[in-house]
Amino acid sequence: MLSDASPIAAIATAPGRGGIGVVRLSGKGLMLVARAVCRLSDGQSLQPRHATYLDFINADGGVIDSGLAIWFPGPHSYTGEDVLELQGHGGPVVMQMLLNRCIEAGQSINLRLADPGEFTYRAFQNDKMDLAQAEAVSDLIEASTEAAAKLASQSLSGAFSQIIHQLVQQLIQLRTLVEATLDFPEEEIEFLEKSDARGKLHVLRETLDNVIAQAAQGALLRDGLKVVLAGQPNVGKSSLLNALAGSDIAIVTPIAGTTRDKITETIQVEGIPINIIDTAGIRNDAEADGEVERIGISRTWAAVEQADVVLHILDASRGPTRADEEILSRLPMHVPLLRVWNKIDLSGHKPSIDVETDVTHIYLSASEKLGMDLLRKELLRIAGWQQTGESIYLARERHLLALKAAQANLQTAADLANQRDSALDLFAEELRLAQERLGSITGAFTSDDLLGVIFSRFCIGK
Ligand code: GDP
Numbered sequence: 525m526l527s528d529a530s531p532i533a534a535i536a537t538a539p540g541r542g543g544i545g546v547v548r549l550s551g552k553g554l555m556l557v558a559r560a561v562c563r564l565s566d567g568q569s570l571q572p573r574h575a576t577y578l579d580f581i582n583a584d585g586g587v588i589d590s591g592l593a594i595w596f597p598g599p600h601s602y603t604g605e606d607v608l609e610l611q612g613h614g615g616p617v618v619m620q621m622l623l624n625r626c627i628e629a630g631q632s633i634n635l636r637l638a639d640p641g642e643f644t645y646r647a648f649q650n651d652k653m654d655l656a657q658a659e660a661v662s663d664l665i666e667a668s669t670e671a672a673a674k675l676a677s678q679s680l681s682g683a684f685s686q687i688i689h690q691l692v693q694q695l696i697q698l699r700t701l702v703e704a705t706l707d708f709p710e711e712e713i714e715f716l717e718k719s720d721a722r723g724k725l726h727v728l729r730e731t732l733d734n735v736i737a738q739a740a741q742g743a744l745l746r747d748g749l750k751v752v753l754a755g756q757p758n759v760g761k762s763s764l765l766n767a768l769a770g771s772d773i774a775i776v777t778p779i780a781g782t783t784r785d786k787i788t789e790t791i792q793v794e795g796i797p798i799n800i801i802d803t804a805g806i807r808n809d810a811e812a813d814g815e816v817e818r819i820g821i822s823r824t825w826a827a828v829e830q831a832d833v834v835l836h837i838l839d840a841s842r843g844p845t846r847a848d849e850e851i852l853s854r855l856p857m858h859v860p861l862l863r864v865w866n867k868i869d870l871s872g873h874k875p876s877i878d879v880e881t882d883v884t885h886i887y888l889s890a891s892e893k894l895g896m897d898l899l900r901k902e903l904l905r906i907a908g909w910q911q912t913g914e915s916i917y918l919a920r921e922r923h924l925l926a927l928k929a930a931q932a933n934l935q936t937a938a939d940l941a942n943q944r945d946s947a948l949d950l951f952a953e954e955l956r957l958a959q960e961r962l963g964s965i966t967g968a969f970t971s972d973d974l975l976g977v978i979f980s981r982f983c984i985g986k
Pocket residue numbers: 755756757758759760761762763764866867868869870888889890891892
């Protein structure tokens with residue numbers, strides 16, 4: 525995908541039925557396809573960026589559909605190449621027919637089906653956007669909460685890239701100073717004092733620390749908290765989830781980036797996605813019907829291993845049963861445990877939270893909405909959510925890792941600068957590495973392998 529520059533085509537709208545559907549094409553020589561597929565009257569041509577209503581036709585002149593054709597000559601297009609958009613009726617069959625017709629008409633120019641994310645990859649290649657912005661396109665499409673969508677949209681417009689760019693500029697300034705001094709070794713010792721390199725480095729590190737904190741909050745908004753739900757039938761698990769979600773609509777989605785065979789549900793608490801893995805849905809391996817289900821079960825257990833917290837729901841008016849103990853014995857020890865005693869309206873407990881060393885107890889009633897805030901706050905605390913009011917960047921794990929690696933390089937640089945015989949060449953090298961790490965976020969230094977991984981996760985047609 526990363527080398528083949530032939531023109532591409534795909535259905536850009538979501539699979540299924542809709543009012544309209546769009547087939548999008550990008551690359552060289554597309555006017556040929558436009559002339560073959562669109563019925564234009566004599567002397568008529570597609571005006572750049574104008575919608576023209578016409579028939580989409582087969583090779584024998586038979587009409588496939590009628591709709592709008594829009595021609596975006598490069599570089600003023602999404603990909604930076606020539607782009608042709610054909611908007612027809614949004615039915616899966618008619619869209620497929622239109623796409624097939626385009627591929628057929630584009631044989632001589634090697635028109636082929638686009639790989640996932642290939643339109644956006646080309647936009648990145650042609651400098652229409654940097655890597656962080658390209659990722660924001662996918663994040664915006666995949667966003668499961670309003671807050672995540674809003675932040676993705678900000679990243680798409682370049683807010684995150686801009687702050688990274690500023691950091692890189694500061695680094696470059698510092699590096700220029702250092703590299704200049706490296707050429708005059710006799711001045712090395714005085715350099716750190718004269719140029720206030722330490723002071724500049726300090727400012728840089730403070731800015732980076734802030735960005736990391738904001739990005740960590742953004743990562744939380746994007747990926748949310750993984751919660752394992754355990755508890756016997758009828759203790760009030762569904763009631764609790766509904767009460768937790770409050771007026772937010774419960775969105776049923778699998779955890780991003782994982783297969784659909786896991787039993788997960790996502791609710792939101794203050795805009796943070798809480799991804800719930802319901803252990804009630806995990807059957808014993810022995811009961812599993814086949815290989816596929818067994819694989820599903822083992823994947824679910826793997827997800828349980830990586831959970832942030834186990835929510836064990838109990839009936840406060842009854843206490844734990846043997847089955848409860850059995851569930852708990854199967855759950856990983858390293859995941860923090862939150863015991864939620866529900867139905868306190870029946871037991872007479874007061875809404876409260878009791879933090880013990882290895883387990884926290886919360887007493888509440890889901891149906892009477894007593895103590896729900898205690899649980900909400902505790903979940904947000906575990907997630908590390910701080911409402912700072914500061915700007916937040918919708919970062920991915922990849923961005924956080926790069927930011928932290930740069931932070932470590934700058935830490936080493938600061939340590940070197942504080943040594944008596946500070947070695948300026950080592951100092952310079954750490955700055956160079958930090959710049960490379962930051963550059964990997966926007967794609968200035970990114971390997972083809974990583975680009976392949978990032979774009980292959982996009983949906984087709986994007
Ligand atoms: P699940 O099987 O664990 O999902 O439990 P449900 O949420 O379906 O609840 C089981 C029953 O307990 C239902 O009749 C609920 O109305 C009831 N229930 C849930 N929470 C409470 C509570 O806080 N107080 C009382 N009295 N009943 C509750």
